[in-house]
Amino acid sequence: MPDVILAPRNKEEVAQVVQVCAENKIPIVPRGSGTNLSAGTSPSNGGAVLLFKNMNRILELDEENLTVTVQPGVITKTLIDYVEGESLFYPPDPSSLKISTIGGNISENSGGLRGLKYGVTKDYVLGLEAVLPNGKIIRTGGKLAKDVAGYDLTSLLVGSEGTLAVITEATLRLIPKPSYKETILAMFKTLEDAAETVSAILAARIIPTTLEFMDQGTIQVMEDYKQIGLPTDCEAVLLIEQDGAIETVVKDIERIYQICSNYGAIDVQKAETEEEAEDLRSARRDALSALARLRPTTILEDATVPRSKIAPMVREITRIAEKYNVTIRTFGHAGDGNLHPTCLTDIRDKEEMERVEQAFEEIFYASIDLGGTITGEHGVGEMKAPYLEWKIGKAGIQVMTAIKEVLDPHNIMNPGKVFAKSTKERLVMANV
């Protein structure tokens, strides 16, 4: 629990709060809607939680420069709907978009289902206004496609999880809204068939908007939940979408359909209407809700590997789940290697929770050994801090902590996040 909750109305009030907190060494935890999945917005050291419900306005849509300037408290979906009403497009679409805020998305560098083709939040942040730990206000970047005036502080703040500054305003890049979209769902007997299909699509020099994956365990639960007719004996399902100009989309989807068949898809369904497309999408979008019904506690992770390593990674996750006798189902973004191994467990069962923790440790370990990372889009927060050094090494940790300490010498900005008191010891595992 925080000691105090504050909802400032403008950057000056944020600056005043930060100044008081700096003088009194009070922790500050900026928090959007609290949808973060790595305990990044938990006030675990007490102090002041900053809410942005009074700073939730879209300040300006600049159609000439294709930018939108917003306060941090704007709900992601509100922004997306607003710009789409003007035939513009803000691609980052984290699953939490109906409740998450843009400020939170920026702090976490949120990803989403459209990342393969369109990138993630950092690819759309052109400029920031932020309050530094010393209470001073900086402005980085601007309505500028090109700006190399000094170090890229915009990118340093994006994804810094509230540990370096409080973001008070953001200027975001927009692109034209794609005019057309098609959706298919392909089922595969084996994981390897699905993985080879992903590779073959990209080898054909097609970058789909969406290239989503569900494993057998997730398919079974989905089918049990919704009876949408998924064959429960197949090891993998791919949800594939392409958007853009109609001629290109039609051609791409035809080619993708062909590739799915060539690489052993046992069934490929193509949506003929937007309603059918929504049905196919829901097969993937409702995966977490379906899984969450199984046990009292759901732990959603985001181990990420180069996309060529999807199949070996899913095999590893299955092996690890069996080893520790825990239930892990995997879905995620096959196109960009961003998997969501999801553990269904019970937080009240201490013995089981220990096994869950060990299993996830081994999963992080495996993803790093496959050239991946401990987090693709959820952030390090508190939960993954003990594993950060596994990815970035001692020298990397030293650089990051040096930056943190010099900019926030009293450690008031979201303390306890990103950096752990100690790094987890890596166990030796022969078969990875």
Add this chain to the structure above:
Amino acid sequence: MPDVILAPRNKEEVAQVVQVCAENKIPIVPRGSGTNLSAGTSPSNGGAVLLFKNMNRILELDEENLTVTVQPGVITKTLIDYVEGESLFYPPDPSSLKISTIGGNISENSGGLRGLKYGVTKDYVLGLEAVLPNGKIIRTGGKLAKDVAGYDLTSLLVGSEGTLAVITEATLRLIPKPSYKETILAMFKTLEDAAETVSAILAARIIPTTLEFMDQGTIQVMEDYKQIGLPTDCEAVLLIEQDGAIETVVKDIERIYQICSNYGAIDVQKAETEEEAEDLRSARRDALSALARLRPTTILEDATVPRSKIAPMVREITRIAEKYNVTIRTFGHAGDGNLHPTCLTDIRDKEEMERVEQAFEEIFYASIDLGGTITGEHGVGEMKAPYLEWKIGKAGIQVMTAIKEVLDPHNIMNPGKVFAKSTKERLVMANV
């Protein structure tokens, strides 16, 4: 002149050089081909210049993950040609690409003519290996579309102009090579007609690959140089290219052609063959060579504004040139507001050079007041360091110097670059 020139063969040798330099506080100036335009690679404090001619290999093309891993000394064009041979595409295309190196491009966050649609170098750097000022080696990022494990050190190093680390390897993102391209050249009676055309194209939700601009002074010199039939009484020429799927390109270019006519273009030429396209492109690509013939010294700047401010900025440049009685011609990237006001002068004439410096000061001032920046793609280097604070403010300078000092406490990494001993005083100008 440097005290010593070293050409290390691998990262271990780079690390050894850095260690020796750190112990003895010897400046290190990493240098690719030295094409930098802001004196960023001049060893102005002596010390060791590092060349990368022995680290110029393309290490791996990964077709599954669409990445290429290179050493810093690879020539940009060598890389571009190599990946295009595999139907892949590395978009950043600085004008110096025939001689510049990828390491240099990364250090400067180079732009180019394709920036409007495809972004700049930082949008294509997925991971780096670099030697820190303490001689330790870090690896950032990876073959990963999504990675939020701690601060974005990759982006911090990109564009840091050799002041934070020596880059020894880079993993770059590739995209499929566009299959088709069309090129047109449009001439406008007035600057405003051209600027309105740019806005109208983007308002039609079309993002061309290239949207280049030349002012009347540049057109006149080009025509004098090459006699390609440009009407010398028009105030602006736009070179416009679109690439992608053939159906989309044809449709976009038809629409752009229409928009040019609607907004008062006095002539629009469309290339029917690649040869004709190359002729139209050369009208813009040869601008600098044509201008450079006029006087002994050519100073190429890159003041950048939001694209909606192109017309007022060009007017300002013209006014300022007249005020100081200097010859400045402007061309550049209209689509992304990145202008290249180019001064034709004589470095031996001290009195004139003083006026040139004052004129550029006022140009930087004007671009900032129009929401722009002092450098869009050339870097701060030594020449623009006295103006950096104008763009990023005192608080911004404090953050950047804090990062520089904590990571490079002995200031051995390219000292004297980016940060100036003192900031130029801003004069009050009533008419900006």
